Amino acid sequence: MAEETSLRVYGGVEGDERQAERRMQLIEAGLDILGSDSGDASLTVRGVCKQAGLATRYFYESFAGRDALAIAVYDHVIEEMATTTLAAVTAAPAEARAKIRAGLENIARTIAADPRRGRLLFSVALTNSLLLHRRVHSSRLFAGLLGDQAKAFYGISEETDIEPTTQFIVGGLSQTFTAWLDGTLELDQRRLVDRCTEIFLAISELRPAPSGRSH
Amino acid sequence: MAEETSLRVYGGVEGDERQAERRMQLIEAGLDILGSDSGDASLTVRGVCKQAGLATRYFYESFAGRDALAIAVYDHVIEEMATTTLAAVTAAPAEARAKIRAGLENIARTIAADPRRGRLLFSVALTNSLLLHRRVHSSRLFAGLLGDQAKAFYGISEETDIEPTTQFIVGGLSQTFTAWLDGTLELDQRRLVDRCTEIFLAISELRPAPSGRSH
DNA sequence: CATATCTGAAAACATCTGTTTTCAGATATG
DNA sequence: CATATCTGAAAACAGATGTTTTCAGATATG
Secondary structure: OOOOOOOOOEOOEOHHHHHHHHHHHHHHHHHHHHOOOOOHHHOOHHHHHHHHOOOHHHHHHHOOOHHHHHHHHHHHHHHHHHHHHHHHHHHOOOOHHHHHHHHHHHHHHHHHHOHHHHHHHHHOOOOOHHHHHHHHHHHHHHHHHHOHHHHHHHOOOOOOOOOHHHHHHHHHHHHHHHHHHHOOOOOOHHHHHHHHHHHHHHHHOOOOOOOOOOO | OOOOOOOOOEOOEOHHHHHHHHHHHHHHHHHHHHOOOOOHHHOOHHHHHHHHOOOHHHHHHHOOOHHHHHHHHHHHHHHHHHHHHHHHHHHOOOOHHHHHHHHHHHHHHHHHHOHHHHHHHHHOOOOOHHHHHHHHHHHHHHHHHHOHHHHHHHOOOOOOOOOHHHHHHHHHHHHHHHHHHHOOOOOOHHHHHHHHHHHHHHHHOOOOOOOOOOO
């Protein structure tokens, strides 16, 4: 409440900068932990501070609690993924297969370069209901992003229910990317993206309800 | 080690029976908790005993620890689901669409009748690596069970890697069933099964690797 | 140099959990 | 009836964790 008055220079660095760097160190450490296969149960205050090389004291300087850090980490990863994927899809030729492939390729490349991000987005066991909601929301976002032609066909709304087709695609992609990160799937990135693109397309081209309106 | 000597009659019931009933009460209570949306982090010894109406003392009579109970609950649910689904698939006409529909219908009906089972199998956030491994194994089992014609085509081995197609189907079905249980999907059971059957078929009919062998 | 702030480490306190043990009362058995 | 076992509830103990506070030393500022 009355903290903006102090903040001296220390070690030649401004107070705001030191705080911001500590915050970033905590987010990085949080990503290390959330991006491991232990799930978010291992995200402890002491643990993340040790990983960040900071004193416990500084945790509450930047975050109100465990959940606040988890959300910050998740948002940090999602935001970057959304930005780059949107750019890749936009830059791709105006054709369903090309756009889907471009988006999937961006995701595959990103999580291959930093598996922590992939595990956080797709495979980490989240017990935190806030994080689960974020994942649902961002899944919806990506499904819309990648399947914008499906959106045009079927009229998927971002606010109302998701079609079973979209749910299926999101779940299928998550599972496939997770297995790929695990090493369970012995595919190179190129073939993974090819394969997922074809499956995505095949599902998209199904009529939403063969015998009439779906509800 | 030397417990099989005692076990008196109490309340008109044999000692073995009392133990077995307490074990069943604990498994039921464990299913209540694991089948809630809190994930397996809420499966505490005190909690499950309270839910079962038993004293903490009796937990370790039947289980070595938290993990042992979790595994017992999971196996209990999986075993029943596998048995009834296998029966449904076997009884269905010898045709891919009919067999897939029969299997999916059995799963949908079972989890609609007891959502705890569905949430445990598909949606609960599992931080327990033992449970995660069980889920992978049983997913493999069900994918093979439902897609036996795909198995014949692609030669899916239960011991080696799973094809990306199978991973996609398992993940897609899990996500879709989860959303259906949540109420996110406003479909009746019939349409859900129809839709999943068509998607399943469409994916199955894709060639595994359009440009050659997959690895 | 004197004082105020910052830093790192650790202590402190409460709570939750796993696990074992105690104990008074209920029940069966000789 | 006397004794051994069973039951339910709770206490006890250790460890992990969230969260706040203390404290000695480092660093900047007047």
